Amino acid sequence: MSVIIERLAIVGVGLIGGSFALALREAGVVRTIVGVDRDPANLEQALALGVVDEIAASAAQGVRGTQMVFLSVPVCSIPGVLQEIAPALDPGCIVTDGGSVKAEIVAACQQLMPTGCHFVGGHPIAGTEHSGAAASFATLFKGKRCILTPTETTDRQALQAVSRLWQAAGAEVCSMEPGHHDRIFAEISHLPHAVAYALVHAVGTADVEGENVLSYTAGGFRDFTRIASSDPAMWRDIALMNRAALLASIDGFSASLAELRGRIDRGDGDGLAEFFTIAKQFRDGIL
Numbered sequence: 001m002s003v004i005i006e007r008l009a010i011v012g013v014g015l016i017g018g019s020f021a022l023a024l025r026e027a028g029v030v031r032t033i034v035g036v037d038r039d040p041a042n043l044e045q046a047l048a049l050g051v052v053d054e055i056a057a058s059a060a061q062g063v064r065g066t067q068m069v070f071l072s073v074p075v076c077s078i079p080g081v082l083q084e085i086a087p088a089l090d091p092g093c094i095v096t097d098g099g100s101v102k103a104e105i106v107a108a109c110q111q112l113m114p115t116g117c118h119f120v121g122g123h124p125i126a127g128t129e130h131s132g133a134a135a136s137f138a139t140l141f142k143g144k145r146c147i148l149t150p151t152e153t154t155d156r157q158a159l160q161a162v163s164r165l166w167q168a169a170g171a172e173v174c175s176m177e178p179g180h181h182d183r184i185f186a187e188i189s190h191l192p193h194a195v196a197y198a199l200v201h202a203v204g205t206a207d208v209e210g211e212n213v214l215s216y217t218a219g220g221f222r223d224f225t226r227i228a229s230s231d232p233a234m235w236r237d238i239a240l241m242n243r244a245a246l247l248a249s250i251d252g253f254s255a256s257l258a259e260l261r262g263r264i265d266r267g268d269g270d271g272l273a274e275f276f277t278i279a280k281q282f283r284d285g286i287l
């Protein structure tokens, strides 16, 4: 593939930023990638591992002379980072992000962009429970979706450039209205993380005659709770930023759990079998 971007800055060279960098380097579509991170040890490691070509001491320094900036820091930090780098952006620079929540970020970032620069919201639907540059790998986005969230004011050429980079990284790109994105991902991603954390919390603090219940974990518990090993600070930010949609999802889940509880309490075997069968059909359908 030919070069699409001469110089790209990645602010937050963790799992997502680092994997994006590796995928783009492998595809040969970016000439130089400069990394910025608030954790100097992580940044040094990113350079040593060949995730980025250069590192910069500050975000403002890192974005100077770039045609595109990718913000891959926790969601609540994205507008603040953009505010910090805005005066240093070159005319025409495109800023995009990989944050897991979109409506608040897109609204804030569009406001903060200097005239002549363009913001495009994005969210790659790929990840693991690990963090940091050392956890990044080039194939993370292969065959996965990346959702871009343009609005009516989004520059179409900027949208196309961001879309081409994600495609070069192996992703299938689609577009969605930011609020719609947040309601969908409250259900399919943010609720499962909240439930996994709550489940581990409940079981970890359960008192069964003084036994350490967690010492009996087997495959099922581990499979179900893998995502509760994700970074707590990242999920704090996501829960707070997508609060309204997540609360609605939690209410829906609570109603479902209450329904299940009622059927167990009533000894309603047929009702339970029906409940489990419907859930199994949904689950089997996604495999």
Ligand code: NAP
Pocket: 011, 012, 013, 014, 015, 016, 017, 036, 037, 038, 039, 042, 072, 073, 074, 075, 077, 081, 098, 099, 100, 101, 123, 124, 125, 126, 127, 128, 129, 130, 131, 132, 133, 231, 234, 238
């Ligand atoms: P990560 O591995 O923890 O990487 C984030 C990096 O950004 C860390 O090195 C962090 O340093 C650094 N950082 C935090 N605040 C910063 C700031 N203000 N300026 C510069 N660097 C800063 O996190 P990640 O999993 O890549 O997630 C990054 C973004 O991708 C988040 O917005 C998340 O919502 C989104 N996302 C994540 C996943 C996933 O599965 N992980 C999937 C899709 C989208 P510290 O360690 O010192 O905080």
